[in-house]
Amino acid sequence: MSERNLRLPFREGTSIEINYPVGPFGTKDSPAIVKSVFDKRIVGCPGGEGEDEHDVVWFWLEKGKPHECPVCFSIFQAGSGWPWGSS
Numbered sequence: 001m002s003e004r005n006l007r008l009p010f011r012e013g014t015s016i017e018i019n020y021p022v023g024p025f026g027t028k029d030s031p032a033i034v035k036s037v038f039d040k041r042i043v044g045c046p047g048g049e050g051e052d053e054h055d056v057v058w059f060w061l062e063k064g065k066p067h068e069c070p071v072c073f074s075i076f077q078a079g080s081g082w083p084w085g086s087s
C-alpha cells in the first residue's frame, strides 16, 4: 500500500470513512452494502455477534469488486452515497 493511498481527504477531527458496517451480514446473494463517495474505501469486518465475532480485519473495498472477509466469509460491496448521511 503506497503512502498516497493512506492519505484520506478529511481534516483532522472530521469523521473519516473508517467505521464498521452495520446490519445483516453479507452473503453472495445479498452482500453487505458499504456506502462510499469514493471509488474505494477501507472497511473493517468485526465478524458477527457472539461466537461469530472475530478480531477486526481491515481491507480495501473497491466499487464493483465485492470482497469476502477471509475470516467469516461475509461479502461486502461498495455502494454510492454518504456513509454519514442524514438518513
Ligand SMILES: [Zn+2]
Pocket (backbone or CB within 6 Å): 045, 046, 047, 048, 054, 057, 069, 070, 071, 072, 073, 074
Ligand atoms: Zn469477517
